[in-house]
Amino acid sequence: MSSQKTAINPALTDWTGPLGLPDFTAFTDDDFAPAFDAALAADLADVDAIINHHEAPTIENTLKALQLSGEDLDRVSSIFWLRAGAHTNDTIQALERVIAPKMSRHYSSIMMNPQLFARIDSLYEQRDFLGLDAETDRVLEKTWKGFVRSGARLDEQGKIRLADINEKLAGLGAQFGQNVLKDESDWALFITDEVQLQGLPDFVRTAMRGAAEERDHPDAWAVTLSRSIIEPFLSFSEDRSLREKAFRAWAARGENGGTTDNRAIVADMVSLRAEKAKLLGYNSFAAYKLDDTMAKTPKAVMDLLEPVWDKARNRAAEEEADLERLIAAEGRNHKVAPWDWRFYAEKLRNERFAFDEAELKPYLQLEKIIEACFDVATRLFGIRFEEKTGIPTWHPDVRVWEVQNPDGSRRGLFLGDYFNRQSKRSGAWMSALQSQHKLDGGQKPIIYNVMNFAKPPKGEPALLSLDGARTLFHEFGHALHGLLSDVTWPAVSGTSVSRDFVELPSQLYEHWLTVPEVLEKYAVHCRTGEAMPKALLDKVLAADKFNAGFSMVEFASSALVDMAFHADGTPPTDPIQFEADTLKSLSMPDAIIMRHRTPHFTHVFSGDGYSAGYYSYLWSEVLDADAFKAFKETGDVFNADLARKLKQYIYSAGGSRDPEELYKAFRGKMPTPDAMIEKRGLA
Incomplete structure (x- = not known):
């Protein structure tokens, strides 16, 4: 040294x-x-x-x-x-x-x-x-x-x-x-008139009160641009004008003029990426990025995205018609606007399945969902988690667990940082302080998850939406990819795999959240401790594919715009006009916007991680749907033989072998998109 x-x-x-x-x-x-x-x-x-x-x-x-x-x-x-x-x-x-x-x-x-x-x-x-x-x-x-x-x-x-x-x-x-x-942390809509809270369940009001207190407005309720607040607010607030105001702020992050405006940055980045690709002998930046992935070419990506886009858009049109029926039944004559969709979709879910997010949320305690994540890992892979308290980290909210092998020896460490704060960027992610390898004595993994859940008042349990619980399972799936890594070389440790394979362990792990025996054990009421009633559990599972068109249009439009930016060797000078033109060519529904609009598309423009690669979530979803189907085909979603192969070829292998070779070693064949389309409810 x-x-x-x-x-x-x-x-x-x-x-x-x-x-x-x-x-x-x-x-x-x-x-x-x-x-x-x-x-x-x-x-x-x-x-x-x-x-x-x-x-x-x-x-x-x-x-x-x-x-x-x-x-x-x-x-x-x-x-x-x-x-x-x-x-x-x-x-x-x-x-x-x-x-x-x-x-x-x-x-x-x-x-x-x-x-x-x-x-x-x-x-x-x-x-x-x-x-x-x-x-x-x-x-x-x-x-x-x-x-x-x-x-x-x-x-x-x-x-x-x-x-x-x-x-x-x-x-x-x-x-x-x-x-x-900065745009996210600086913006807040403070509400002081309780009448304007009409329709908001207690869990939303509590989160908004906490956000206002954090911003030195203890006598108000704050709508912020954290997903843990903005999405439930849009789902329940009966004040349409407030929904519109909040939604427009959410959609305009990075596009507000002044020093935080990202439009010129995007134009420069897309241009520089195109020049970089040509220097290295590629026709486009997408061709350069995809050369080292499972997809290999932009054409292969579009062959996946385009048929799914058509199915999603058709399903979304059916869903929009159902929402318009609800609006008309209220005596209103407006079309479905983007700030209306979640609100009326929540009403429609209640109508069809006789439950809403407010009824479900008391059964999804953060603490219990963490326990469920650990229990599933123990049942599948034999590892155990022992929490260690009183250990200083980067913030007092961070928790530390020692991860143990089946024989009790230490495998590594897992840290969880779960609550939203102004000093934290939005979203959820996994990363490593230290990755596993075996060179020169090697080192054990130190893996962490970061989330942005609303922090509850002291003494109260943190309650999650179903989407939030899925996010927890998703990021913990990434964490397991790092924790279970068993390779010699650092270069292929854990998540050091191709971009369109890295989401397989995380998206696959989500499936175990909605396994009935998992929900029966861990979805218990925060007040009574009673298990979720079977009738409600059945409704939750029956509604799993609800709003499928909306969800896929949100995602696929983002993936298609990402590819459009990077698949053309001649980059656009006006990225916002380019976004609009691309969406118009796709016949994007007016009532839905991209899940990540260009000026705040951090996956693609805050670094190089998912540039020309946002499609990879869907590519991996084809794999994860097929992989979980393998478990279901045995009649046991914790099948020991399959779990052993899953650990050996997917979670522990890192990038030590070609991803297609690894998947075939686990499953015996490569999948078609059919299981994914069925899982998404787009069949």
């Missing part, structure tokens, strides 16, 4: 906190900047040692050394990016705008280094004669392709331009995400 380490607060790199966690009490925000500088220099020193090694390239002195380089940078980065997403402030955000492009420039210098690439290229050319095991061979191939896709074969001028593009994209992505967070 380089002597540069002396410039780093050791608490950021030598994790001496309880259970091997960082000691979050031993560093401050001001420690990050010098730590990054020192860690970046130390990483370059590690790379120089590989380049200047006196012996010919070997797996040990080149590939393995590269995999283990930059340990300090990995540790500082993992803490910093956790903070940037889950508990940020002005200091962190200012540094993020500096660090994102600096990190991009750093990795460009490594991946474009001709001497380093020459050593990797030499190993790659000899790979058939090195006696490599399958995982090492795959890591070598992925590493070589990573260098090529990062510009290692470009001439010097091309390398300079690509590095410049990557640096600009990193800075723009950081700014995009910060702009969305």
Whole structure:
């Protein structure tokens, strides 16, 4: 390790906190900047040692050394990016705008280094004669392709331009995400007249009261742009004018003019991405991104999306007609507007299935749904969870569990950060402070989930919607992908898989939430402790496909616009007009908007993660519907033999083998979209 380490607060790199966690009490925000500088220099020193090694390239002195380089940078980065997403402030955000492009420039210098690439290229050319095991061979191939896709074969001028593009994209992505967070955290609609709360159940009013108190309005109720508040408000508020006001603010995040407006950022990012793809020899950015996925080509993505879009739009038209009937029955003559859909859909669900979200929610306690997540993991994979209290983390709300193997040995750690706050970006996600691998003694995974549920008053249980409970299961499925990882090489650990495979473990895990025996055990009333009545349980399961057209139109329109932005080699100069034109060409229903409109589409523009890749949720859904069908076909959704194969080939294998090969090892064949279409209620 380089002597540069002396410039780093050791608490950021030598994790001496309880259970091997960082000691979050031993560093401050001001420690990050010098730590990054020192860690970046130390990483370059590690790379120089590989380049200047006196012996010919070997797996040990080149590939393995590269995999283990930059340990300090990995540790500082993992803490910093956790903070940037889950508990940020002005200091962190200012540094993020500096660090994102600096990190991009750093990795460009490594991946474009001709001497380093020459050593990797030499190993790659000899790979058939090195006696490599399958995982090492795959890591070598992925590493070589990573260098090529990062510009290692470009001439010097091309390398300079690509590095410049990557640096600009990193800075723009950081700014995009910060702009969305600011628009979300700054906006609130304060209600002081209780008459304007008509129709809102107690759980919504309680969440709104808490949000108002957090914003120093203790005598008001606040509608915020957190999904845990805005969506139930739109579902229950009988004040149409307030619904419209809140909805328009929600839809306009990132498009409000001023310093937080993202429109110019999107135009720049799409243009830079197109230029990057052409530099690397691809017709479009979508072609570049998809080359390393299961889908492979934009055409394959569209072959999936277009038929589903047609089915979804037709179903949504039927649903809209049903909502118009309810509006007419109230003596109103307006069309269904986007701020009306959830409200009248909730009424229609009550009419058809004789229950609404307010009746269901007392049975979906956060604490019990967490227990259900753990219990399903124990039944499927044998692992157990033991909560550890009194451990300092990045926020007092964060909880810590030790994860144990069936024999009682430690497998890793799981942390949960469940409640919304102004310092946290919206949405829900999984990430790792530390990923599993076995090189040089290896390391155990430290995985965390971040959510944005409304925090209840002290002493009250946190109650979830059914969608919120599904989100919890979804993100915990990602967490299991990290916790159950059992590979040798860091490059293929846990969720280090192709983008359209990574959602399989998470979306598949959602299915166990609505298994009747799981709901019967954990869906208990927050006041009485009584299990959800069978009649209500039956209604919940019967209504599982309700509003299917709306849900799929919301999603598929976002995926199609994402592909449209990135599949054309000539990027648009006006992204909002392009969004409108694309939706018009798709005959997008006027009563529904994209789940993520372009100016706040953080999946696609706050970094590079899901750019030209939002479709992957649907691609993975084809797999997850088929995978759960395999369990149902046995008559036992906890079938031990299938669970063993699921763990071996899906949750533990990471990216150690080709994803299609892994899925076939589990299921015996690749699926068709039929099970997904049936599951979605679009058949």
